[in-house]
Amino acid sequence: MFSLGIASPYARRMNDLDVGGEDDTALARRILARAPGRDAVAEAELCRRLGPRIRLFGLKHLRNEAAAADLVQDVLVVLLTKLRDGAVRDPGQVVSFVLGTARQMVVDGRRTGARRGRLLEAFQLDVQPGDDGAPEPLDTARLGRCLAMLPERERAVLVMTFYDDRPADAVAAELGLKAGHVRVIRHRGLGRLRDCMAAPERQS
């Protein structure tokens, strides 16, 4: 929904200016230094870097793709507004600021349609969170083969865990096992599955 398009002018300019090696603090410092003007390249890179992490936080705490996408947009709008206004005093605290903002938004549940509409109208987010380093689309046929190769208990525990993101104690209760045992099985199974998915496939 808010992915950084390949066609975005920022993608090319970021490469040209090579800001990809800078950390979050350095990027925040650059934006602050230009305030009240704009460092569009640093803003784009900061959004590209933080967007996927905020989305993960949103998915964890909201368990909803659309709500997580909204959270990404809202947090970045607030962050860039504060940076452009020079209102973030310590650029070294940019991640703490993001965390605090994201937490507050999740707790408040205050991203009502009206409020979001006003925010986005007042502040056009023309730099967009990217999906830098996003996992490649999975080969589902290969996933089936890799799951089939797992020991029975590992396959069952992984299927039960990930069907609806169940914690170990809930899976354990359904299997008549202890939670610690389920965690061990889950860890082994996940390791084997990731190895299998990453390994070069043999040619038949």
Added chain:
Amino acid sequence: MTRMMCPAIPTQALLAWWLGELDEHEEARLDGHLLACATCAAVLREIVALGRAIRGAGPRGGFSAVLPRLFIERLKSDGLQVREYELEPGGSVACTVTGDDDLVVSYLRVPLRGVDRLDLLVHDPVLGTLRLDDVPFDPASGGVAVVPDIAHLRTLGRSRHRMQLVAVEGAAERVLADYTFDHSPS
């Protein structure tokens, strides 16, 4: 200035965070870490993506599984179309699969109290005899639920399949029960 390195968090802890298994303090710590550390966030996003794919994998087929009845009930309540067969020890059933089915489940009933390890033997006319070692089961449940690979079932013509539940006690084995499936394509 270059990007900072962050201490790698073990995947068990990342997954525990995702699944809500951590206490409040540790969860808050990882909230902050995963926002600061692109490397750990990327590892967890890969695991989450894998989990999402596993969630969708069952109805597509490609693997079989032995799962608890409670879990099957949850799938049904979520709207999956589950074709179910229930067999007593020594029982047989005429079975099929249709294009509307998401899963086919066979409940193999048998007393399991006192059983430490349970293996399932599947005698399939196409694949031969398959042995599923150490299948998960709850001794109090009175049976297991077998979810065969639905993609394989859809390729079958009229055929007879057998399953056996075997208790394994050290080097010794004891057949607990046989089940027969007379499959017809829909």
